[in-house]
Amino acid sequence: MALTGVEIFKLLPKTNCKKCGHPTCLAFAMKLAQRQASLDACPDVSEEAKRILGEASAPPIRPITLGAGDKAVKMGEETVLFRHEKKFVNPCAFAVEVKDSMSDDEINKVVDEVLNSEIDRVGQKLRIDAIFVSNASNDAGKFESVVKGIASKAPAVPLIISTNNPAAAEAALKNIADKKPLLYGADESNAEAMANVAKAYKASLGVTARGLDALSALTEKIKGLGVEDIVLDSGARSAKEMLEANTFIRRAAIKKNFKALGYPVITFVQRDDKMLESLVATLGVTKYSSIVVLSSIEKWKNLALFTLRQNIYTDPQVPMQVEQKIYKIGEPTPESPLTITTNFSLTYFIVSGEIENSKVPCRLAVMDCEGLSVLTAWAAGKFTASKIAQFIQESGIENEIKHKELIIPGYVAILSGAIEDKLPGWKVTVGPREANGLPAFLRSKV
Amino acid sequence: MAFAAPKETFSGKVFEVIIGTDKTAVFGGENVLSFHAFEGNVPHRPVIAYEVQDIVPDDWPETVKKVYDSVSGDPVTWAKYCQDTLNAKAIALRLLSTHPDRENRSPEDAAKTVKDVLAAINVPLIILGSNHAEKDSSVLVAVSEAAKDKNCIIGKAQEGNYKTIAAAAMANNHKLIAMSELDINLSKQLNILITQMGFDKEKLITDPMCSALGYGLEYTYSVMERIRLAALTQNDATMQPPMLADVGMYVWKIKETQASDAELPLWGSLAERGITWEAVTAASLLMSGAELLIMRHPEAVKAVEKFIDELM
Numbered sequence: 080m081a082l083t084g085v086e087i088f089k090l091l092p093k094t095n096c097k098k099c100g101h102p103t104c105l106a107f108a109m110k111l112a113q114r115q116a117s118l119d120a121c122p123d124v125s126e127e128a129k130r131i132l133g134e135a136s137a138p139p140i141r142p143i144t145l146g147a148g149d150k151a152v153k154m155g156e157e158t159v160l161f162r163h164e165k166k167f168v169n170p171c172a173f174a175v176e177v178k179d180s181m182s183d184d185e186i187n188k189v190v191d192e193v194l195n196s197e198i199d200r201v202g203q204k205l206r207i208d209a210i211f212v213s214n215a216s217n218d219a220g221k222f223e224s225v226v227k228g229i230a231s232k233a234p235a236v237p238l239i240i241s242t243n244n245p246a247a248a249e250a251a252l253k254n255i256a257d258k259k260p261l262l263y264g265a266d267e268s269n270a271e272a273m274a275n276v277a278k279a280y281k282a283s284l285g286v287t288a289r290g291l292d293a294l295s296a297l298t299e300k301i302k303g304l305g306v307e308d309i310v311l312d313s314g315a316r317s318a319k320e321m322l323e324a325n326t327f328i329r330r331a332a333i334k335k336n337f338k339a340l341g342y343p344v345i346t347f348v349q350r351d352d353k354m355l356e357s358l359v360a361t362l363g364v365t366k367y368s369s370i371v372v373l374s375s376i377e378k379w380k381n382l383a384l385f386t387l388r389q390n391i392y393t394d395p396q397v398p399m400q401v402e403q404k405i406y407k408i409g410e411p412t413p414e415s416p417l418t419i420t421t422n423f424s425l426t427y428f429i430v431s432g433e434i435e436n437s438k439v440p441c442r443l444a445v446m447d448c449e450g451l452s453v454l455t456a457w458a459a460g461k462f463t464a465s466k467i468a469q470f471i472q473e474s475g476i477e478n479e480i481k482h483k484e485l486i487i488p489g490y491v492a493i494l495s496g497a498i499e500d501k502l503p504g505w506k507v508t509v510g511p512r513e514a515n516g517l518p519a520f521l522r523s524k525v
Numbered sequence: 526m527a528f529a530a531p532k533e534t535f536s537g538k539v540f541e542v543i544i545g546t547d548k549t550a551v552f553g554g555e556n557v558l559s560f561h562a563f564e565g566n567v568p569h570r571p572v573i574a575y576e577v578q579d580i581v582p583d584d585w586p587e588t589v590k591k592v593y594d595s596v597s598g599d600p601v602t603w604a605k606y607c608q609d610t611l612n613a614k615a616i617a618l619r620l621l622s623t624h625p626d627r628e629n630r631s632p633e634d635a636a637k638t639v640k641d642v643l644a645a646i647n648v649p650l651i652i653l654g655s656n657h658a659e660k661d662s663s664v665l666v667a668v669s670e671a672a673k674d675k676n677c678i679i680g681k682a683q684e685g686n687y688k689t690i691a692a693a694a695m696a697n698n699h700k701l702i703a704m705s706e707l708d709i710n711l712s713k714q715l716n717i718l719i720t721q722m723g724f725d726k727e728k729l730i731t732d733p734m735c736s737a738l739g740y741g742l743e744y745t746y747s748v749m750e751r752i753r754l755a756a757l758t759q760n761d762a763t764m765q766p767p768m769l770a771d772v773g774m775y776v777w778k779i780k781e782t783q784a785s786d787a788e789l790p791l792w793g794s795l796a797e798r799g800i801t802w803e804a805v806t807a808a809s810l811l812m813s814g815a816e817l818l819i820m821r822h823p824e825a826v827k828a829v830e831k832f833i834d835e836l837m
C-alpha cells in the first residue's frame with residue numbers, strides 16, 4: 080500500500096541537504112507520497128530505504144505488455160475501483176478466439192476480420208487487439224502449424240496461445256518467441272512445466288484455478304518458479320461469477336495490496352447468442368477485465384464495444400470539451416443553416432444529436448468557452464457578442480457559405496443585436512432555448 | 526499470504542419502490558452495489574418498461590419503428606401489444622403530442638389517453654410528459670388526477686416545474702421521477718426540494734439524465750455510480766431513491782442507430798448495430814446502478830433480460 084509522506088520521511092537521510100531540489104527531506108517526502116517526485120533525485124538514500132519504497136510504490140496491479148511493436152497492448156497498472164476517482168489506465172484488450180480445429184478458410188476469415196477491424200472514432204484508432212488461439216484439436220503439431228500460419232499472416236497482432244499441454248505450448252511458442260505472446264493455461268497440474276515454457280520463450284503466463292483462494296496460491300507458486308508476468312483467470316464464466324471474482328480481485332489488489340492477485344485479468348465471454356455476448360463483454364469492460372475473449376467480431380458488435388471502452392476509459396478529470404471548429408452535420412450545402420453553441424462536450428453531443436435528428440444538414444459552429452455550457456459561458460463572459468463575432472470572422476466560414484445568417488441558442492437571445500452590430504451584414508436569428516426544440520426549428524427553416 | 530474475500534457491507538440501502546395496482550412491479554431495495562449479491566441483499570431484478578408514445582413515432586429509425594408499425598397509430602393498441610405480445614413488465618407512456626412543437630395537445634386530451642391506456646392494461650404505467658418544462662407542469666397535473674390511486678410513476682419533475690408536478694403526484698398517490706442534468710449535487714438538491722414539500726422520499730425515483738453510448742454515456746455512468754456510493758457509504762437518504770435510465774430516447778436518435786450499412790460499411794449491419802447500441806447502453810447503466818430502464822426495441826430488451834438472468 081502507498082506510504083504516507085511521514086512514513087517516507089522516516090526512511091530519508093534527514094540531512095535537509097537540498098540536493099534533491101527540495102528545501103527539506105520532509106518536503107521531498109511529501110512530493111514522493113503524491114507521486115510527483117522520483118526517489119532517484121536524492122543521492123544519499125540508503126539501499127534499505129530504496130527497497131522498502133520500491134516495494135511500496137510498485138503499482139498494485141502489475142504492468143504487463145501483450146505483444147511487441149506498434150500493436151502491443153499494455154495491461155494492468157490500475158489504481159482505483161471507480162472511474163470518477165481517477166482515470167482507468169490501460170483500456171482492456173479485445174481478443175477473438177480461433178480454434179486450431181477450424182478449417183484454414185475459417186481461420187483465415189477471422190484473421191482477416193481482425194486485420195480489417197480498425198475503426199477511427201473521435202480521433203482514436205480502435206481495433207480488435209489480439210487473437211486467442213486455442214488447441215481444441217489437442218494435437219501439438221496442428222497447433223504449431225496454425226499458430227505459425229496466423230503469426231505470418233498477421234505478424235503485428237498480439238497472440239494468446241491457449242493450451243494446458245506444455246508440449247503443445249512449446250511447439251507453438253518456439254516460432255513466435257520474439258512476439259511477447261501470452262501463454263494461457265497454467266493450472267495446478269502443470270504449473271511447473273508451463274512456467275518453464277513461459278520462461279524459455281519470454282511469454283507472460285495466464286493461470287487458471289477455480290476460486291480465488293486456489294488462484295492466489297497458484298500465482299505465488301508460479302512467481303516462485305520465476306515467472307512474474309502473470310494474467311489471472313478466476314474460472315468465472317457466468318456474468319454473476321465474473322462480477323464477483325473481478326470485484327474481489329480488483330479490491331484485494333488495490334485496497335489490500337494483496338500481491339498474489341495484483342495482476343491483469345482475462346475474461347471469457349463467448350456465447351452462442353451474440354447480442355448477449357456483447358452485454359457480458361460490457362460487464363468485462365466496465366468491471367475490471369484487462370482482456371475480454373470474444374467468440375466472434377462482427378463489425379456492429381466491435382463498434383459498440385470499442386465505443387464503450389473509449390467512454391469508460393476517458394479521463395474524468397479532463398474538462399469535458401470538444402475542439403473549437405465548425406462541424407458539418409449531414410452534408411451541408413452553401414445554403415444550409417449555420418448554428419452556434421459552446422464547446423462543453425455534453426452541449427455539443429446534445430445539440431449535434433438533435434441536429435442529426437432533424438435530418439436537416441447544418442453547420443454547427445462550436446466555440447471554445449473552456450468547456451462551459453451556453454448559459455454558464457454567457458454568465459462568465461466567455462460567450463459574448465464580440466467573442467462570437469470574432470470567432471465567426473476568423474473561422475473563414477464566410478467563404479464557404481452563401482448566406483449570412485447565424486442561429487444562436489435561445490438562452491442568449493439577448494445577444495442578437497450586439498452580434499449584428501459587430502458582424503456587419505449578418506442576420507442573427509434566435510433559435511430554441513433547449514436543444515430538443517431544434518428539429519422543429521430547423522425543419523421550419525428549409 | 527492467504528486470500529480473504531474483501532467483502533464490503535454498507536450502512537445505507539436503496540429504497541424499495543412498488544408500482545402498479547393489479548400486476549405490480551418492484552425494484553430497488555438492495556444494500557450493495559449493482560448485482561453485488563455476494564456481499565449483501567439484492568431482493569429485486571431491475572425493471573424494464575417498454576416505451577409507448579401517444580403520437581406515431583415518425584422520427585424513430587426504421588429498425589425500431591417497424592416493430593410497432595401495426596400498433597403505433599394508437600397508444601392503447603400499442604400498450605396492449607407491449608403487455609400481451611412482448612410481455613412487458615411495465616409500460617412507459619410518453620405524451621409527446623403535448624409538446625408545443627409537436628401537436629400541442631391539451632392536458633385534457635392527455636388525461637383521456639392515460640385513462641384509456643390504464644383501462645386496457647394491468648401492468649404498471651409510467652406516465653411521461655414531453656420534456657417541455659412549462660407544458661409538462663400542466664399536462665402532468667391533469668394526468669396525475671386521471672390516474673388517481675393507480676400507483677403510477679409520474680415524470681419528469683425538474684428544477685423549473687417540480688412544485689406543481691410533485692404536489693399532483695402526492696395528492697393522487699403516485700411515485701415521481703426527479704430529473705436533473707448530470708450532476709450529483711443537482712440531483713441531491715432536487716430530491717431535497719421535493720421532499721421539503723412533504724413528498725415521501727421513498728416514493729421518488731432519481732433520473733440523473735441518461736446519455737447514449739458514445740454520446741456522454743460515461744457522464745451518466747459516473748454520476749450514477751457516485752449517487753449509489755453516496756446512498757450506501759454515507760447512508761444519505763436524499764440519494765437513496767432507485768435510479769432511472771431512460772435509454773431508448775437517447776439511443777434511437779444518434780447516428781449509430783440510423784446510418785445505413787451502405788453509408789458506413791465499417792460500422793456493420795444497421796439493424797444489429799442499433800439493437801446492440803440500445804442493449805449495451807442499458808447494460809452499462811445497469812452496472813452503474815440503474816434499477817428502472819425505459820427501452821424501445823424488443824430484441825434489446827430480451828438481450829438485457831437475459832443479461833440480468835445471468836447476473837442474478
Ligand code: SF4
Nearest residue numbers: 095096097099104121
Ligand atoms: S537530497 Fe535527500 S537528504 Fe538531501 S534534502 Fe533531499 S531528501 Fe533530504
